Amino acid sequence: MHLKDKINSAIDKISQQILRYNEHRRLFQNLFRSVKNSLNPTEFPDSFGFKTTDKSFVVNCPETNIEGLKIAGVDGGIIHRSLNFFDIALIRAVGVLFYYLPNSNPVVRYFPEENPFPDIVTSIEPLNQNEIESLISIWRMQKEIKCAISLVKEDLPDIIIIDGSVLPYIDYKVINHSEFLVHQYLNLKTLYRQLYSLCQKHHTSLCGIVKDSRSAILTEKMSHLLPHLSKLKEFEKLLEIDYRPIIRQLRDTDLLFQVLDQNERTFEFYLSNFNEKFDKNLPDFDIHCFYLKTAEYDTPLRVEFPILFSNPQDLSQSISALVISVSKHNPEYGLPSVIIEADARARLQEVDADILIDEIASKIGYSSFSLQKRRARSPFTR
Amino acid sequence: MKGKSIGTVIVAEETPNPSEFSFVLTKSEEDFRLQKGMYVTIQSEEGEIIASVLNVFKTNRYFSSPSAVKAYETSGKTLASIFPVDSWEYIIAQAKPLGIFSEIGIKRLLYPVSPGDTVYVPDTGTLSKFLGLDPENGLFLGKIAHHNLEVKVNLTRFLQKHTALLAISGAGKSYTVSIILEELLSRSQEQGRVAVILFDVHGEYKGLSDDSSEFKDKIEFFPGAFIQFATHKLTAGQFASFQPQMSAVQVRELYRILGKLYVTNTKQGKSYLIKDIIEKIENDDNINQRSKEALIGWFYTLESTQLFGQVEKPSLEDDIKAGKLLIVDLSDFTSLRKKQLIMSYFLTQLFDLRKKGKIPPTTIIVEEAHQFAPEASINMGLSRPIIETIAREGRKFFISLVLISQRPVKLSTTALSQCNTHVIMRIVNPYDLDFIGRSSEGIDRETMDSITTLGIGEAIIVGNAVNHPIFVSIRKRKTSALQTMDLEESAKAYDID
Structure with missing residues (x-):
């Protein structure tokens, strides 16, 4: 067989596999969609947790008038370079606050300013690749949370939306070998606690928006639950098909993209608590989450929020209503406007780091080329 | 700075x-x-x-x-x-x-x-110097609007190597000419004054010499009805330029006839007329019959124009003065040939007088230049040879042309190419635009693209007068409005009269 024939055969095989999988998956999604209102999560505490309060798998989000409200978003940007002797990063975070006035465009304020100069942070710690990646994440989150704290202090928004999780997701097993990293991480957790407390004090809703979540929390829960639903008439058809391989491969957002309609969210469910084992005597916070479909043709967002005041159900309703109100305008892109604006302001260009490294290299008498690691300085174009 | x-x-x-x-x-x-x-x-x-x-x-x-x-x-x-x-x-x-x-x-x-x-x-000082303007003694044509910079072009750079003013009808050509005239007439002796002669094809410029005009004492308006050539001043060659079909033999015969008249009349202080030339030809036995008949026929044709007399009117030697404007009104003439004859005669005389130093450095303004120096055959433009001659040689004798045209593509390439400065106003005809692009030195693609978008009273000056093409908003005129009417006014005037 010629090489061209081999390639064509492989392509045909892959295409057929994808088509078959899609067909199967679509069938499952459609069947699940037809029973989405028949499932009451509170009836299955073993699967969905005791802290779940919504009585339907899918909840309609209320409409809200945002006139007179202050809606804020925070995002960060980072550019990192690993050089021969040290790690260097440019970091900045921008907070954006939209103050909605009647019959006019929103008044916009920026924190600390519209185009803040990035912080330049360096580390000469001998860290491995995983540790470096954790350090960079910690630096970025520190900057974002500090920005959010100053925003809440200065302008008391009604809601503050953070781009990304509302938890400091760092794998402690990766960092616990480095005292330096642990110290940085604990600092970060302190900042989060400060933010939670401030929001609690001022009754500012706080949530984190995860855009392209790859998690499979819900599908995993469903894969365990579905076999037990065979007694329910509504689920007969769904259980007739071989759903197990499908649901194992589906991520939450894949499933929910077909299942949720615009302005619908999933039930809210307990995600985690804030404290870890070593945070013994420190105040703890429950973190809940739900998936929210803000745009007809966009995948749902995962919305995480700490229970700082009120109750999980009411908080879910008010947060989902506010997030939808600033995300619903583009049927193909359902991200909150405050996050879009903050992202645009915070984003850094690769060229910024290049300029910085050139400057440092010239000061220490190296060429910027030799300062970089071998993998970044191939003498030939790739 | x-x-x-x-x-x-x-x-x-x-x-x-x-x-x-x-x-x-x-x-x-x-x-x-x-x-x-x-x-x-x-x-x-x-x-x-x-x-x-x-x-x-x-x-x-x-x-x-x-x-x-x-x-x-x-x-x-x-x-x-x-x-x-x-x-x-x-x-x-x-x-x-x-x-x-x-x-x-x-x-x-x-x-x-x-x-x-x-x-x-x-x-503005730096910009003025960079663009080659002459803020002290230049002709104030307008402003570079964006910079509030007065565009004062140096007289020598603007006129010595001739200027062409090109635009569609209604773009403000005549207005711009009146600005140039005001500037030329405003100059002091210390600044250097030139004489100006304008051939007014449409009778638009009469208003410049109105009683209310501050320049009235510097302007002589000469009505077309009184125009007359001094027949005795014309050479055989000039007569031949009026009749391009004349053969070399016929020109030679005519030369001989005029020589005789010079001896019998001019030298004796007497002038002569066309009929005297005809009589001399008729009575001459040396010219063969066919040439005789042709020459006589042509001279009768010339006589019928009623332009040939004993004295020159206006008298160029008397009326061409430094700091003065002579307007020759051609608006009464409907025959293009007749207008070309007048242009040819006066330009030839002017060039001759200037070469002899009998008149001051002179600027000749030719409206509808494409009619007087058309790119088409010589027969279609009797005045083209003298316009081209002045265009080529005039600068050495400080006699300059300002050629005005709305159809540059129909204007003599020789004449236009000798105009080292182009004042270009709005032009939309693609053939004219293309022609300007090829004939204007220093004009780039971006400037070309702007020509179609120019508004009324806006111009681009390119060429010798400036170091770089400049966009000018032509300044307001000091003199009264030109004598033009719109269609509605004209209709009312006719009806009421």
């Missing part, structure tokens, strides 16, 4: 390079309105780099994707009500470096400006 800073050079597609750079406006639009055609400057070690703004455009990330704009705005809300779109609007300009200006002169820029360089507005 630099003015206020307005922008910063940025990196754009293959720029900055020696022929182009882009900059972002760092002032708000309210503080500074950046416009196409403006001049900007960048400081360099060698002097000030002066550049002209070729284009200005705005960017805004929120409006850069048509699909996103449509998607958001179909929600019924404007993007401005969802995002802070105004704060993302940036004004970018593309600029073309024209040269480096320093105390030692102007040099070409052979290296690129640097990204990050600050862009300033040049001060």
Whole structure:
């Protein structure tokens, strides 16, 4: 067989596999969609947790008038370079606050300013690749949370939306070998606690928006639950098909993209608590989450929020209503406007780091080329 | 000396390079309105780099994707009500470096400006010098609007090597001519004055000599009905130029006849008329019959024009004076041939008188120049040879042409190519535009593209008078309005009379 024939055969095989999988998956999604209102999560505490309060798998989000409200978003940007002797990063975070006035465009304020100069942070710690990646994440989150704290202090928004999780997701097993990293991480957790407390004090809703979540929390829960639903008439058809391989491969957002309609969210469910084992005597916070479909043709967002005041159900309703109100305008892109604006302001260009490294290299008498690691300085174009 | 800073050079597609750079406006639009055609400057070690703004455009990330704009705005809300779109609007300009200006002169820029360089507005003094203007003694034609800079062109640079004024009908040619006339008539002896003769094809310029005009004492208006050639001043060659079909033998015979008349009349202090020439031809036995008949026929034709007499009217030697304008009214003539005869006669006489130093340096303004010096055959333009001669040789004798035309493509290429300065107003005909592009020195593609968009009273000056093409808003006239009527006024006037 010629090489061209081999390639064509492989392509045909892959295409057929994808088509078959899609067909199967679509069938499952459609069947699940037809029973989405028949499932009451509170009836299955073993699967969905005791802290779940919504009585339907899918909840309609209320409409809200945002006139007179202050809606804020925070995002960060980072550019990192690993050089021969040290790690260097440019970091900045921008907070954006939209103050909605009647019959006019929103008044916009920026924190600390519209185009803040990035912080330049360096580390000469001998860290491995995983540790470096954790350090960079910690630096970025520190900057974002500090920005959010100053925003809440200065302008008391009604809601503050953070781009990304509302938890400091760092794998402690990766960092616990480095005292330096642990110290940085604990600092970060302190900042989060400060933010939670401030929001609690001022009754500012706080949530984190995860855009392209790859998690499979819900599908995993469903894969365990579905076999037990065979007694329910509504689920007969769904259980007739071989759903197990499908649901194992589906991520939450894949499933929910077909299942949720615009302005619908999933039930809210307990995600985690804030404290870890070593945070013994420190105040703890429950973190809940739900998936929210803000745009007809966009995948749902995962919305995480700490229970700082009120109750999980009411908080879910008010947060989902506010997030939808600033995300619903583009049927193909359902991200909150405050996050879009903050992202645009915070984003850094690769060229910024290049300029910085050139400057440092010239000061220490190296060429910027030799300062970089071998993998970044191939003498030939790739 | 630099003015206020307005922008910063940025990196754009293959720029900055020696022929182009882009900059972002760092002032708000309210503080500074950046416009196409403006001049900007960048400081360099060698002097000030002066550049002209070729284009200005705005960017805004929120409006850069048509699909996103449509998607958001179909929600019924404007993007401005969802995002802070105004704060993302940036004004970018593309600029073309024209040269480096320093105390030692102007040099070409052979290296690129640097990204990050600050862009300033040049001060008017620097700009004036850079563009080659003459703020002290120049002819004040108008202003470079964006810079409030008076465009005063140096008399010598503007006129010595001739000027062409090209525009469609109604673009303001005659208005601009009246500005040039006002400037020429306003000059003092110390500034250097030229005499001016204008051939008024449409009778538009009579108003310049009205009693209310501050120039009335400097303007002589000569009605067409009184125009007369001094027959005895015409040579056989000039007669031949009136009748291009005349053969060399016939010209030689005529030369001999006029020689006889010179002896019998001119030398005796007597002039002669066409009928005297005809009589001499008839009575001459040496001319063969066919030539005789042809010559007599042609002279009868010339006589029928009633232009040939004993004395020259207007008298060029008497009426062409420094600092004065002689308007020759041709509006009563319907025959183009007759008008060409007049043009040919007077231009020939003027050139001759000027060569002999009998009249001051003179500027000749020819309206509808394409009628008098058409690119078509000589037969169609009796005055073309003398216009081309003056165009070629006039500068040595300080006799200059201002050729005005709305159809440059029909104007003699020789004559137009000798006009070293072009004042170009609005032109839309693609053939004319193409012709201007080929015949105007120093005109670039961007300037060409602007010609069709010029408004009434706006002009581009290119060529010898300026170091770089400049856009001018022609200034207001001091004299009263030209004698023109619109269709409605004309209809009323006819009806009421």
